[in-house]
Amino acid sequence: xxxxxxxxxxxxxxxxxxxxxxxxxxxxxxxxxxxxxxxxxxxxxxxxxxxxxxxxxxxxxxxxxxxxxxxxxxxxxxxxxxxxxxxxxxxxxxxxxxxxxxxxxxxxxxxxxxxxxxxxxxxxxxxxxxxxxxxxxxxxxxxxxxxxxxxxxxxxxxxxxxxxxxxxxxxxxxxxxxxxxxxxxxxxxxxxxxxxxxxxxxxxxxxxxxxxxxxxxxxxxxxxxxxxxxxxxxxxxxxxxxxxxxxxxxxxxxxxxxxxxxxxxxxxxxxxxxxxxxxxxxxxxxxxxxxxxxxxxxxxxxxxxxxxxxxxxxxxxxxxxxxxxxxxxxxxxxxxxxxxxxxxxxxxxxxxxxxxxxxxxxxxxx
Amino acid sequence: xxxxxxxxxxxxxxxxxxxxxxxxxxxxxxxxxxxxxxxxxxxxxxxxxxxxxxxxxxxxxxxxxxxxxxxxxxxxxxxxxxxxxxxxxxxxxxxxxxxxxxxxxxxxxxxxxxxxxxxxxxxxxxxxxxxxxxxxxxxxxxxxxxxxxxxxxxxxxxxxxxxxxxxxxxxxxxxxxxxxxxxxxxxxxxxxxxxxxxxxxxxxxxxxxxxxxxxxxxxxxxxxxxxxxxxxxxxxxxxxxxxxxxxxxxxxxxxxxxxxxxxxxxxxxxxxxxxxxxxxxxxxxxxxxxxxxxxxxxxxxxxxxxxxxxxxxxxxxxxxxxxxxxxxxxxxxxxxxxxxxxxxxxxxxxxxxxxxxxxxxxxxxxxxxxxxxxxxxxxxxxxxxxxxxxxxxxxxxxxxxxxxxxxxxxxxxxxxxxxxxxxxxxxxxxxxxxxxxxxxxxxxxxxxxxxxxxxxxxxxxxxxxxxxxxxxxxxxxxxx
Numbered sequence: 095x096x097x098x099x100x101x102x103x104x105x106x107x108x109x110x111x112x113x114x115x116x117x118x119x120x121x122x123x124x125x126x127x128x129x130x131x132x133x134x135x136x137x138x139x140x141x142x143x144x145x146x147x148x149x150x151x152x153x154x155x156x157x158x159x160x161x162x163x164x165x166x167x168x169x170x171x172x173x174x175x176x177x178x179x180x181x182x183x184x185x186x187x188x189x190x191x192x193x194x195x196x197x198x199x200x201x202x203x204x205x206x207x208x209x210x211x212x213x214x215x216x217x218x219x220x221x222x223x224x225x226x227x228x229x230x231x232x233x234x235x236x237x238x239x240x241x242x243x244x245x246x247x248x249x250x251x252x253x254x255x256x257x258x259x260x261x262x263x264x265x266x267x268x269x270x271x272x273x274x275x276x277x278x279x280x281x282x283x284x285x286x287x288x289x290x291x292x293x294x295x296x297x298x299x300x301x302x303x304x305x306x307x308x309x310x311x312x313x314x315x316x317x318x319x320x321x322x323x324x325x326x327x328x329x330x331x332x333x334x335x336x337x338x339x340x341x342x343x344x345x346x347x348x349x350x351x352x353x354x355x356x357x358x359x360x361x362x363x364x365x366x367x368x369x370x371x372x373x374x375x376x377x378x379x380x381x382x383x384x385x386x387x388x389x390x391x392x393x394x395x396x397x398x399x400x401x402x403x404x405x406x407x408x409x410x411x412x413x414x415x416x417x418x419x420x421x422x423x424x425x426x427x428x429x430x431x432x433x434x435x436x437x438x439x440x441x442x443x444x445x446x447x448x449x450x451x452x453x454x455x456x457x458x459x460x
Numbered sequence: 461x462x463x464x465x466x467x468x469x470x471x472x473x474x475x476x477x478x479x480x481x482x483x484x485x486x487x488x489x490x491x492x493x494x495x496x497x498x499x500x501x502x503x504x505x506x507x508x509x510x511x512x513x514x515x516x517x518x519x520x521x522x523x524x525x526x527x528x529x530x531x532x533x534x535x536x537x538x539x540x541x542x543x544x545x546x547x548x549x550x551x552x553x554x555x556x557x558x559x560x561x562x563x564x565x566x567x568x569x570x571x572x573x574x575x576x577x578x579x580x581x582x583x584x585x586x587x588x589x590x591x592x593x594x595x596x597x598x599x600x601x602x603x604x605x606x607x608x609x610x611x612x613x614x615x616x617x618x619x620x621x622x623x624x625x626x627x628x629x630x631x632x633x634x635x636x637x638x639x640x641x642x643x644x645x646x647x648x649x650x651x652x653x654x655x656x657x658x659x660x661x662x663x664x665x666x667x668x669x670x671x672x673x674x675x676x677x678x679x680x681x682x683x684x685x686x687x688x689x690x691x692x693x694x695x696x697x698x699x700x701x702x703x704x705x706x707x708x709x710x711x712x713x714x715x716x717x718x719x720x721x722x723x724x725x726x727x728x729x730x731x732x733x734x735x736x737x738x739x740x741x742x743x744x745x746x747x748x749x750x751x752x753x754x755x756x757x758x759x760x761x762x763x764x765x766x767x768x769x770x771x772x773x774x775x776x777x778x779x780x781x782x783x784x785x786x787x788x789x790x791x792x793x794x795x796x797x798x799x800x801x802x803x804x805x806x807x808x809x810x811x812x813x814x815x816x817x818x819x820x821x822x823x824x825x826x827x828x829x830x831x832x833x834x835x836x837x838x839x840x841x842x843x844x845x846x847x848x849x850x851x852x853x854x855x856x857x858x859x860x861x862x863x864x865x866x867x868x869x870x871x872x873x874x875x876x877x878x879x880x881x882x883x884x885x886x887x888x889x890x891x892x893x894x895x896x897x898x899x900x901x902x903x904x905x906x907x908x909x910x911x912x913x914x915x916x917x918x919x920x921x922x923x924x925x926x927x928x929x930x931x932x933x934x935x936x937x938x939x940x
Contacts, residue, residue, distance in 0.1 A: 309810060309813070310810055310811060311809045311810075311811055314800050314801075317788075318786055318789070321786045321788040321789060322782070322786045322788075325782065325784060325785060327765070328743075328765070328777050329769075329798035330764070330769045
């Protein structure tokens with residue numbers, strides 16, 4: 095048992111943490127090459143992310159969508175589904191929710207907010223569900239279909255938001271939807287900051303998703319399908335239904351991210367509202383090792399990077415694109431734990447797939 | 461451990477699954493690096509870091525699962541890796557074919573170099589594997605469980621080939637867990653248990669029972685004790701069943717079969733004659749092209765797998781790792797894999813892990829599953845214990861019909877005995893069992909009736925005195 099816990103600690107904490115450190119080192123290298131001082135740059139990044147006025151609150155604001163999106167992508171991973179369409183589902187969720195939120199009036203917030211959130215989730219569920227249905231019925235790979243659905247949703251959002259008589263608000267300089275009903279706005283948690291009640295929703299979503307995966311029959315099906323699709327089918331689990339539901343739930347979380355962002359931050363919707371959050375979320379889920387609890391620190395890291403980047407650029411002239419280098423290297427290290435283990439001289443516990451093939455080899459041939 | 465093999469000898473490596481036979485041979489073939497110790501060939505110490513090194517030293521290996529490329533011809537498969545010798549841009553098919561023909565006549569292994577591998581029988585494919593190793597200059601040939609997929613007649617053929625190779629002065633290492641085979645073919649037998657050599661004997665100096673005891677570490681029953689069956693009404697019937705395989709070829713071609721309560725019907729046959737497809741069709745994992753499946757006088761042809769399992773059909777799939785268990789889940793979850801959503805294991809959609817764990821503890825005890833506890837990952841268990849997990853799960857849901865496909869494949873002798881006893885005692889309690897096995901011994905020792913399957917058809921159903929090894933062997937080969 096203690097050995098198992100040690101393994102778990104290494105794979106769930108040590109390796110991701112070391113990957114982050116290694117990612118920052120690669121980033122430092124890149125800063126050096128461009129002739130700047132990495133220590134200065136990282137100090138500025140840290141200040142911009144945490145210690146400047148309101149910086150910590152802003153970091154949390156940026157982290158909120160990462161939590162929902164990261165949970166969504168992680169949920170898909172658990173069933174072996176690679177949902178690259180979180181960005182698009184974010185848009186569809188935001189579109190569906192914002193329509194409700196600016197259309198309804200004179201209802202109390204306690205009704206309007208949940209209504210808008212539910213409709214947003216439904217939008218995401220539906221959008222990702224298309225990819226799920228396509229996979230379940232025709233075998234079309236979700237990576238392909240969600241990418242395609244992304245384009246459709248970007249252009250759909252752009253069309254709706256830019257077209258008079260549809261969602262375009264009258265008399266605005268940049269195209270956007272009308273403002274949402276004041277009662278539908280998520281309350282501000284810290285006066286003078288933009289930190290909104292979406293943070294609480296995010297904090298509640300983590301244990302809910304954990305419970306869903308680890309303690310419900312749906313989660314059991316998701317994990318069984320993700321681990322061994324053939325054994326799941328043999329045990330009578332409907333793989334098709336599980337794929338559709340998992341994709342849908344994954345999309346619902348992405349849609350929730352979208353509508354929370356609209357109700358909490360923008361109060362209206364533009365056609366750039368997702369701002370790459372949905373793509374970063376894939377990295378968040380990877381860094382979290384598809385564990386809902388892991389999504390929290392991973393989302394915080396990505397929120398901090400996103401938030402601190404502009405101050406770093408302002409202060410030290412190091413391009414904020416550096417953040418992408420850090421993110422990318424972190425993911426490379428997370429995806430290749432063998433490197434990290436080697437760097438840390440951790441005892442061999444090879445990648446899961448490798449273990450399986452070796453085991454099968456031994457079993458079947460002896 | 462130490463092992464020495466002489467030129468011109470058939471050296472059998474006998475041991476249960478997980479005894480370390482394959483690991484040892486993977487070391488010799490350069491697939492696994494030894495932690496310590498050395499390998500000597502012709503008295504010289506050698507380093508084998510990869511299969512390439514092994515081939516260079518004249519070590520060839522025929523894996524249990526053939527490493528052939530089905531759409532390529534025999535000649536192409538054999539020269540693979542050395543195709544450069546026949547090519548200047550394009551491969552000279554004629555010259556490659558001639559080389560292969562010469563090789564096959566040198567060793568008396570008849571094959572057509574131009575035939576595509578996918579069209580060959582398993583026995584011939586194995587011959588191609590052996591030729592491939594010889595072509596690469598093998599002087600030491602490792603055969604890993606070579607008889608697993610062969611008919612009794614093909615086994616005879618293989619033994620003749622092995623003999624002719626050793627007459628040429630080559631050394632053959634014959635890995636197996638089948639006792640009778642080693643007596644028939646080996647010059648010396650090394651028995652392994654738990655990674656150690658127990659003893660090396662000549663066949664004349666050892667008896668079957670003695671070898672079995674060395675393998676398992678305790679005396680074993682080689683035959684299952686069982687009373688005559690007292691069958692009741694037919695619980696499972698398939699009528700006019702036609703099923704396609706994955707390539708949409710007819711795999712089951714009009715099968716009629718009935719299994720009555722309280723009897724074991726064995727389906728004998730060489731692997732790949734439609735048994736897998738038949739079983740999958742019965743449990744609803746494969747679409748029927750024609751015919752129907754009747755369970756307890758109800759047509760279940762259109763029911764889902766889940767509905768059939770929950771109605772009282774239990775299923776032990778042939779491929780444990782792929783179909784039977786989820787390696788990444790704990791023993792407890794695997795024990796409820798097909799009933800996780802039923803009370804008391806779940807209330808509405810919330811799983812009741814306490815109930816699951818209690819149930820698992822009971823089954824672990826009842827079926828003598830060697831696990832640290834219900835929370836241990838099933839991947840940490842030995843093959844035999846993993847199979848016990850599957851058997852325990854499928855026999856503990858009060859099934860009325862059991863479909864058992866290769867229920868003891870890759871399982872140690874001790875567990876085989878236990879699993880057989882469980883199946884027989886449930887039969888006595890009224891269970892209808894359809895046993896599909898490519899181990900003829902298993903069918904012979906368990907089945908009350910034997911249906912022989914050949915090319916998708918049941919060619920004969922034998923009962924009582926008619927159940928004879930020779931006769932079944934011929935039927936399996938499609939001769940009788």
